[in-house]
Structure formats: structure tokens, C-alpha cells
Amino acid sequence: MKKYHFQRQQLKSLVEKISSKQVTGTLIIRLQTKEELNQKKYILVLNNGKIAYGGSYIPKRNDFVKTLAHKVNPEINSSAIQVALEKSTNPTSLTEVFKKLVRFRVLSWDKIETFVRGQVLSLLEYASYYCGELEWNTSSSCDLCFGQDGHYIDWRSLEEELNQRQQQWEAFKPSIPSKVAIPCLVTKAATEIKEPQVLRHLEKWVDGQRSLIEIAQELEKNPLTLASSYFNWVQKGWISFDRTKVIEYRNRPTILSVDDSPIVQATIKRFLGYRYNLLLASNAIDALNLLNQNQVSLLLLDLTMPDLDGLEVCKTLRRMTKFHDLPIIMITARDGLVNKIKGQIAGTNHYLTKPFNSEELLGVVNKFVDGGNT
Structure with a gap:
């Protein structure tokens, strides 16, 4: 050899x-x-x-x-x-x-x-x-x-x-300077991109570290085909090869979802994981620990949990100055007026009934986290 x-x-x-x-x-x-x-x-x-x-x-x-x-x-x-x-x-x-x-x-x-x-x-x-x-x-x-x-x-x-x-x-220049140029996600992209599949791709692969050709290699895609898509996204203002416009992922809003159902958590992760930093907890104790350790922008809280129900968790948080203004969305399978009233008394900001679709969940989250700008 x-x-x-x-x-x-x-x-x-x-x-x-x-x-x-x-x-x-x-x-x-x-x-x-x-x-x-x-x-x-x-x-x-x-x-x-x-x-x-x-x-x-x-x-x-x-x-x-x-x-x-x-x-x-x-x-x-x-x-x-x-x-x-x-x-x-x-x-x-x-x-x-x-x-x-x-x-x-x-x-x-x-x-x-x-x-x-x-x-x-x-x-x-x-x-x-x-x-x-x-x-x-x-x-x-x-x-x-x-x-x-x-x-x-x-x-x-x-x-x-x-x-x-x-x-x-050469035809992609100056939007794409070279094959080894590193694409960055533009800060406003997370609120402008309506196609979940596109945003998931960009937030997973366009991390400000990998070049375009490295991304193509890892995806086993023709780099020219990928470059064509990236060229279009540059024109739309979603990505840039100017590193000064890179989005800081650590600054994305953090959402905590508290639910003891793995199926519900998987659904929420699929609906929100590509747009927000998502934390998951299956019980009230873990949820309280995560809230104290992280800057959480919104809490998704299941009404019925084995150790402490959502209403009690909500009341506990509202008694703490630190969480007085934290948006809390109560999620439950019950669709009764009494439960909604109880939730309002406990201090919830909104009531979402299971099963819900991605549009419903994103609409509520957008209202309290993004200010309705998406």
C-alpha cells in the first residue's frame, strides 16, 4: 500500500x-x-x-x-x-x-x-x-x-x-461566496418562516459552524442542489453568509412543558421544538427545579398530574414574586366551564383543551411569547 x-x-x-x-x-x-x-x-x-x-x-x-x-x-x-x-x-x-x-x-x-x-x-x-x-x-x-x-x-x-x-x-455569487462559506440564520428568520420543515432544517444545520458543503456532505445531498435552496433563502432574508447576522440560539425563548404523558410531550416537542428552546418535565417537583434553574418565558401546564395537579402548581407559582408574571397555559382533556374558572382563579393566562393541533398551540404561544408578530 x-x-x-x-x-x-x-x-x-x-x-x-x-x-x-x-x-x-x-x-x-x-x-x-x-x-x-x-x-x-x-x-x-x-x-x-x-x-x-x-x-x-x-x-x-x-x-x-x-x-x-x-x-x-x-x-x-x-x-x-x-x-x-x-x-x-x-x-x-x-x-x-x-x-x-x-x-x-x-x-x-x-x-x-x-x-x-x-x-x-x-x-x-x-x-x-x-x-x-x-x-x-x-x-x-x-x-x-x-x-x-x-x-x-x-x-x-x-x-x-x-x-x-x-x-x-460562480452564478450564486455574491449571495454565496464559495462552497466553504458558512451560512448563518438571520435573527428575524424564526418569526418570518412559515414552513416548519424549512425552519427545522435551518435551525438544525445552519448553526454558524458548518460550511454549506459540509452540510451537503452530512445530508448526502448534491451541494449544488442545496446551494440553490440556500440562494433562495438568502434572497428572502432568512439566512446570510455574513456572520454578524447569525442568530444566537441560546437567546431563543425557553418554554417549559409539564405533563406526565410521553405522547403529549412528544406532540408538543414536534410542534414547538424547531422554534423554541423546549424543556420537559413529567411532575411538579422537576418542573419547579427547572423553573428555578432556567429563564423560562412560558409554562405549559397539565391540569391532572399524579403528585400535584396543575391548579396547585399554578397557585404555588403565583405566590412567588419571581413567577408572578410568568405566562401559564393550562392544558387539559377537560373542556368544562368550571375548570376554566378554577384555572383563572389559580392564575392561568389561557386554557387549551386536548387534543390540539399545531396551529392552535403556536397561536397561543405566539400571543404570550412573541407578542403576536409571527
Whole structure:
């Protein structure tokens, strides 16, 4: 096994040099990222200098076939994959199984090659921004190839496409300065974005630490496709590549939900977790401890709990100066006037009856936490 060390932007030329020798084997790429060396590891499989596959690793044959087949066609029937595996006569051959799946018309060679090609392009784009170590292993390989003629991906065509992709990246400037630019969530975004799925993505991945291409790599998405979405979000003012506009997540309002039902807590977490810092407690004692340890902006309080009911908790809090103005939303399965009156007497600000939907809960929370600005 031969090892090479490379600096930033040198990987592509090094791969080109090795592939020009028309060798067969596996290139093991270890990147020096923010973590320790060898923390990020990828492979490129070559056959006579042409590329057969690229990814994080080559799993065992059955796992490889199932994973790749589902990525190429998410709606593929698992039984078709199983039949193809069982009818295969060579226990190590990937190509034989994929030929059967193509014959079953659940996959096509074009889609298989397009997927692998995109994965290789993303890998090369990502890895080019790091220095690291490349190890050449002739004893490790796989027989994956494409089409009825059994061809591989030519390095020259890959290089041409990488150049074309670079031109596409240029079109995103100046909104997206580069592939390694770090996106930040703009402070006002949390109150302007109405699509929960978009906000969940941004609050999970756009943390002011990861570059766009790092996010794409972790999501296993084409970085150009992701860049297109991010470009649109920049235009809408939701994200920025200017770090001065990054939202401080620790400054998001904190909500404490007190309920002994895991199902109710899971529902509240799904409805509110992407927008607020959410604390969960299943009893009054834990709730009081969390209230004393955190700056809570709103309390969601179940009426019926095993140790101390919500009305008693509310009365206790209202007797404490610290929590006199804390918004308290009483949540209960009971929808009676008497309970509502009791809640008002105890000091609740609002009464929400289970089951409730996300719009109802967000509307109430927005009224008391965000001042009705969303």
C-alpha cells in the first residue's frame, strides 16, 4: 500500500495522476478537518484507471445492494432486491445483482450511474477543500460497473463536469461566496418562516459552524442542489453568509412543558421544538427545579398530574414574586366551564383543551411569547 500526502486543492490532480496509470484498486482518502486526522474517511474505487464507485466505504455486498438500490429508487420493492440477491450465483458480485434488478425493471443503468457519478462529484468537491492523506490499496476493490457493456466512469468526463459545476457555483455569487462559506440564520428568520420543515432544517444545520458543503456532505445531498435552496433563502432574508447576522440560539425563548404523558410531550416537542428552546418535565417537583434553574418565558401546564395537579402548581407559582408574571397555559382533556374558572382563579393566562393541533398551540404561544408578530 502506497501513501500520498496532499494539501488543499491538490486531491483532484493526485487522483488524476494515479488514474492515468490505468490501475485497479481502491483509493482511501483521509481528510484533516477540524477534528483529528482520519476522522473523515472516503474511498474511490478504480478499475483500469476509471472510477467504479465513490463514497464513505464499501459495505458487505447485500448491504451495499440494498442501500444503493433504495437511494437510486426510494420506492423500490424490497422483495425484488431479495429475489435478485438469492438468484445471484456469485456471492461477491455487485454487478450481477444490479443486472437482475435492471432486468426486473425496478432500476435502470442510467439512474444507477447518475447517482454514483453525483456521489463521486460531491466527494471530490468536498475533499478538495482539505488537506490529508491518500492511501492506494490494490487488494481492495469491487466489481461494480454500468450498462450492458460494463463500462466505468471516465476521469476526463468527471473533470469536465467539475469545471462546469464550478461555473454554476460562480452564478450564486455574491449571495454565496464559495462552497466553504458558512451560512448563518438571520435573527428575524424564526418569526418570518412559515414552513416548519424549512425552519427545522435551518435551525438544525445552519448553526454558524458548518460550511454549506459540509452540510451537503452530512445530508448526502448534491451541494449544488442545496446551494440553490440556500440562494433562495438568502434572497428572502432568512439566512446570510455574513456572520454578524447569525442568530444566537441560546437567546431563543425557553418554554417549559409539564405533563406526565410521553405522547403529549412528544406532540408538543414536534410542534414547538424547531422554534423554541423546549424543556420537559413529567411532575411538579422537576418542573419547579427547572423553573428555578432556567429563564423560562412560558409554562405549559397539565391540569391532572399524579403528585400535584396543575391548579396547585399554578397557585404555588403565583405566590412567588419571581413567577408572578410568568405566562401559564393550562392544558387539559377537560373542556368544562368550571375548570376554566378554577384555572383563572389559580392564575392561568389561557386554557387549551386536548387534543390540539399545531396551529392552535403556536397561536397561543405566539400571543404570550412573541407578542403576536409571527
